[in-house]
Amino acid sequence: MEHDPKGAGGGPGEPQEEFSIAHSNALIPLLVVFSLIVGVVLASIIFAGPAGHGEGMADKRAYTPKDFVEVFGKDEALVGLEDGADGGPHKLFMVPRPPFTSDSIFPCMDCHETMDPNPTRRKLVDEHDTIVLTHDSEHRWCLDCHDLKDRNMLHLSSGELVDFTESYRLCGQCHGTQYRDWRSGIHGKRTGYWAGAKRYLLCVHCHNPHSPRFAPLTPLPAPVRPQLLRESHLASAVAAPAVAPAKEPMKPTDDKAAHGDSTGHGAGKETP
């Protein structure tokens, strides 16, 4: 609006008398209306406030848990959970059995009972020869962890014997940070209830103690590129108009996703 008076007055050779600001009184209501609108807009946006926690709308919710007693009160999962949520008796921690290479290999003393313990560091040839030790193999060997006399047990550096189900205490001797993190749930995997019964895994469930590095995995298919979304949709719509073909639950492979990468069709980011 600023430039209008300029424009009106500035045209060379225009008939000036036609532009007398005779009606400029009209500017006053105009500006008043405009500032009012701007004021109201700004005020309402500013005072609508930083959408803080809860967003205001959450306060307007038309129900609370007690509104739904008849719906949720009899939910058994919830009942058990309520007990476990505050650390009550239902706060269970379940740990699966340690992962032995075969069921028959434990207890070790079934075989070792009759054998003379040999504390000499050596390469195993008769039995256990498939075990590859890549766990600081320069400094360690079997009997640094396995107990010489009671092969059913492991031993700490103090000599204290620990069961295979408590192997984490042995691991924790060197890997203190990971041990502490694992105990507080930061390291490792927990499943079950976030505030109730949980299932833990031992260190050895993910890390083979003889070769602890996490084995690489084959990734599941890349997403379908946006350029191919319609093609793949129309193709499948033709193939199965009513119900889509059943796919294997964990591998809903879409071939297009895979070769979408190699064709580099149109856009999409190239691997840097």
Place this chain on the structure above:
Amino acid sequence: MNALKLIVPALQHAFRGGTAFKVWVAGLLCMMAWGGAAYYDQLTTGLIVTNMRDQVSWAFYIGNFTFLVGVAAAAVVLVIPAYIYGWKPIKEVVILGEILAISAIVMCLMFVVADMGRPERGWHLIPVIGKMNFPRAILAWDVLVLNLYLVLNVVIVSHLLYRGIQGRPYNPNLVVPLVLLSVPAAVGIHTVTAFIYAGMAARPYWNASILAPRFLCSAFCSGPAIMLILFQILQRTTKIAIKDEAIWKVAELMAYAMFLNLFLLGAELFKEYYSRTEHLLHFQYLFSGLHGHSALVPYAWAFVFCGIAAFLIFLFPATRRNVVTLNVGCLLIYASVYIEKGMGLVMPAMTPDTLGEVYEYTPTLHELRIGAAIFSTGFLVFTLLCKVAIPILTGEFAAKGSPASQAAAH
């Protein structure tokens, strides 16, 4: 009852015309049918018929919407001088500007509806019945101001026309306040539309305070550019008298607006290119391409050069008064702003997307057809309204319908 007697012939007149008129209307209807069929496809299979994807979730429709919001401002540029300075030559074309605004808003609303995934749930937007997220959501504001602006223009235009048919002068107590209100409303539709974009911190290309001023400036160019061409067509094909001074004055205003537009663009380009933050990516995609994706680059430079050329044409009195250069300038401005405020506003903001992916969008035939249908509808609305308005403005109806004053014509 009397009103009916006056309005019916006006309506009849709207649908009557020569061969050229019939061909034009038939053509528009064909486009509407063709695009309507595309829209039917989109309604029944979903927006997958477009090339919009999660990466680029707004595109052709919203780009056109934004551009047309700008066109709707045309009325303002004409209203301000006409009513504030009581300048006669423009006054008679104000009503045409308002008819254009009505058509543009109709197209805007249609583009928004075309972009919606669930258009049948549109009633959720209606306050009280639905649940409008007001005042927090700028889109809710936009719906309000767009409709307010539409209603204002419809009221003004129908009052002027009605009085025109009766051969009576319009009621200034009604028209002047409404016209004055339509000025902030027009500024409002731009500002609010710009705020939809400018408020999104996720999109650095939009998240600039300069966006709203840029919107206003480009709107003050694009709307009048269309008007000027229309005026010349109307000058030749109808009896309406549009004085050359009016056209030159509008052209001069456009030169200033275009200068401001280019200046603000330059200011933004300086900031981004000099500081070279990650925000620059979007400008690079627009002006030089990114990771080998450069579909927008020619258009980007086209809008810059068209804008500069048009500014120069409208700056010098000699070129803005020459019919040929004037029209070239109008076309250049139209092209410039259409690119800049259409796809040039939406695409770079979405590319690369918020996670850095470059998905190069181009509209599908379905989108183009639907767009064409919407533009045809807008043209049809404009044509028919003009068909009614022009004889009223020139006093044909007044003379025929009643012996009352001829003054109503103006």
Place this chain on the structure above:
Amino acid sequence: MSCPTGPLPLEPGEETVTPEELSRRDFLTGVGLAAAGYLAACTPEAREAYFAKHFLELNAEEVQLRMARLKEDHKTRYHREVTVSAAPPKPGVEFGYALDLSRCIGCRRCVYACVKENNQSRDPQVQWIRVLEMEKKGGIDFEAANPYYAHEKVPDPDHFYLPVACQQCRNPPCTRVCPVGATWQEADGIVVIDYDWCIGCRCCMAACPYGARHFNWADPVVPADELNTNLHVLGNRVRPRGVVEKCTFCIQRVREGRYPACVEICPVGARKFGNLLDTESEISRILREKRVFVLKAELKTEPKFYYFYGI
């Protein structure tokens, strides 16, 4: 302009109804009848569903009606018995999530577990989790991110992986921009969408800095035998075409106290979840003991989804 409903013969002997007017009347009447006919032809359920109120405005009884309707819907479409819950937030709970970037190997197990758990469309593909591969030497740089990596084995030695889903912001830009208030933050911090209220304008998608919102570009396809039948009204019920959907921290699971599906599937235990208000929860311990960061912190969206380096 003119209203054709009045008594039209105005004066005796004067016929004011022109043929055009007649056809216009017929047309208007036709449209009216068609609209009325359409509504009448709809089943009462469909009509009721169409005119249903916003989720937050439903009373307890209406919530149950909606649950029943969803149950019926899924039964008709998938021939499966489903349970539909509308479990509200629990007091004293604010959910938080943490992801250990030094553990994630980019195997995408979480992506597909999420798809299955939350009944995302298989085709057109919708995936709420996007795993970005970035160069180790480049650090977190979205411009250099690649979601389409297809290595034989992961992790690739030169890259690290950054899975991104809804960051469950405390200050969510998406809910602010929704013109119909179809998306909001619940008291336990989960940002949800009323899929029966969303108009599909995709404003929230433009406003989300994390690409966490996904649109149903066509009718979602979920194989009936893969349907997860444990549903939540605001969560994993199958979405209609033309609405936006997003991660809800597996609202159907976490409101029952269970971990989200992505936490449970993660083979390396990189994903951690819990109650931020419980000082002894895993998530609280992580915030205390590790140095965490959030994505795009400069936007002040204040996510409840944290990233950290466990080692």
